[in-house]
Amino acid sequence: MIGTIISLLILVALVALFAWLARRAWGAKRAWLKWPGVVLAGLFTLLLGLLTAVGAIGVYKLYAPRNVPVPAVTVQGTPPTSGQIARGQHLAEVLCVACHSTNDELPLSGGDNLAAETGLPLGDIYGPNLTPAGELKDWSDGEVFRVIRTGVNKDGRATFMGGIGSRLLSDEDTQAIVAYLRASPSVQNETPEFKPTLLLALFTGAGLLNFEPPAATGPIAAPSKAVTFEYGKYVVDFVSCDGCHGPKLSGDAPPSAPPAPNLTVILPQWSKEDFFTAMRTGVTPSGEEMDPVAMPWKAMGKLDDVELEALYLYLHGLTPVTGK
Ligand code: HEC
Ligand code: HEC
Incomplete structure (x- = not known):
């Protein structure tokens, strides 16, 4: 600062x-x-x-300190079930490794400078070490829940976490992640503190980066996990396919996002096998390999069979949107 x-x-x-x-x-x-x-x-x-x-x-x-209440959540001490920890680990593998690990794998012992990936002098923006050896040991479960849901950290500051799909995870899934973080192996590693440059402050002031955390923390319920249209929509939301493919998934994303194709015309043409192959191996039916940085299929490919099939059901059933 x-x-x-x-x-x-x-x-x-x-x-x-x-x-x-x-x-x-x-x-x-x-x-x-x-x-x-x-x-x-x-x-x-x-x-x-x-x-x-x-x-x-x-x-x-x-x-600015953000006035978002800390939800009364206790995962610790309630002993979390092994199913809950496994669910949290699964979600962490899909959603958190990109920024909180340097090799896109668990444990979440801290990531690389996200600012460096943009090629612009924006400062130090590291996804911190989330294992019990890091700062989280001094956070309540409610505080960890709040940052996953709203991006607001223990100090009340809005972090970059506010922009990611984890804000749409259900209470149950969010708690599962907290349970996993508490149970994960400790790894000693310190990442530099958040340090914005004037350029980042200018981008933020001009409204190019969205920092506004939601005012409340929930509750959010998920449809029950099954191969249904509703569950597919839930997966689209928490993985935030819309972040790059646009709010209608028709390639209508804001210009700040990298250009991503119109899924509403592509997916209705694909079979379930085509979709599984693309998400798990990166190879599309035309035989091209998707760029794993532009389209993070390696992490998304870790969605389990039920999640992927629900996702397919949802995307395959989209009404094609042509023209923007
Ligand atoms: C797009 C990159 C990105 C993704 C994906 C991401 N994080 Fe973060 N996370 C960050 C950044 C950046 C910070 C905050 C750094 C700061 O401003 O202090 C942060 C902070 C946190 C913190 C607060 C840690 C602290 O010591 O201040 C927690 C807890 C956290 N993230 C959990 C998660 C979980 C759980 C997931 C997966 C559901 C996740 N994050 C996914 C980038 C990310
Ligand atoms: C970080 C941005 C980003 C996110 C998030 C993202 N995509 Fe993509 N996606 C892309 C880009 C960019 C391409 C084009 C990649 C290429 O051609 O190398 C792409 C390509 C694809 C393709 C191949 C389409 C074709 O041209 O054949 C499919 C299918 C796809 N994405 C599905 C998804 C689904 C489903 C999700 C959410 C679970 C998702 N994407 C989330 C950026 C993203």
Whole structure:
């Protein structure tokens, strides 16, 4: 936070400098000095003033304490069943390894800098170590539940977790993940703390990154786990296929997401076997291998048979959306 605030102060100093230069130019006696000077220095003052305001809004959004209540959840001490821990481990393998591990595998001992993957100087954004050797040992179950559901961490700050599909997991599935995290093996590993740059504050202030956590934490119930349309929709939601394929899964995602194809015209053409092969091996019926970074099929391929079949049922039944 200090670094970003210093950058903002430098911006404020520059605004003052250009405002002063504009005033000086205004007082100039020679017209050829006066008008270009006033216009140029004035423009810079406005531009830098705007940047300062957007950056300040961004810093506010990144650090403002969020008033989202901690749900009264206790997974510890209730002893979780082995079925519950296994369910949590399964979900963690599908949903959490991408950011909380460096090799896309359990345990969730901490990930790489997500900012580095963007190629932009956004700062330090690491998915922390979630094993019992990390910070979570000092968090209540309710606090862990809240960050998975809303992205709001123990300090009340909205983290990048707020944008992921785990906010749509049912209470039961979220608790299963908490149970797994508590039961997972301890791995000593420390990741750098969250440290945004001015650029990240500017992006956030301009509304390019969505940070708004939901105001409440639930409750959320899931349809019972079976090969049904409803359960398929639930899987689409928590894996957030819509994050890249668009809200209608028709390739209508916002421009900030990488371009992803229109599933509503592709999937109705595929057989169940085509879909399983694509999700488990990355190879589509046309024989092409999907880019595992752009389309994270390796993690999604770990969905179990019931989840994948429900997903297929849902996607296969979509009404094709043509045109955007
Ligand atoms: C898109 C990347 C991403 C994914 C996927 C992701 N996380 Fe996170 N997670 C983060 C980042 C980034 C932070 C917070 C870093 C910060 O701002 O302090 C975080 C923070 C957390 C924290 C708080 C830890 C702490 O010490 O502050 C918990 C708990 C957590 N994540 C659990 C999960 C679980 C469980 C899943 C899977 C359901 C998951 N995360 C999936 C990126 C991710
Ligand atoms: C992180 C972004 C992202 C997410 C999340 C995502 N996809 Fe994709 N998907 C892509 C991209 C990008 C491609 C194109 C990949 C390529 O051509 O190499 C793709 C391709 C596909 C294809 C192949 C379509 C074709 O052209 O033959 C299928 C099927 C698919 N995705 C299904 C899904 C399903 C189902 C989900 C959710 C369970 C999902 N995707 C989630 C980005 C994503």
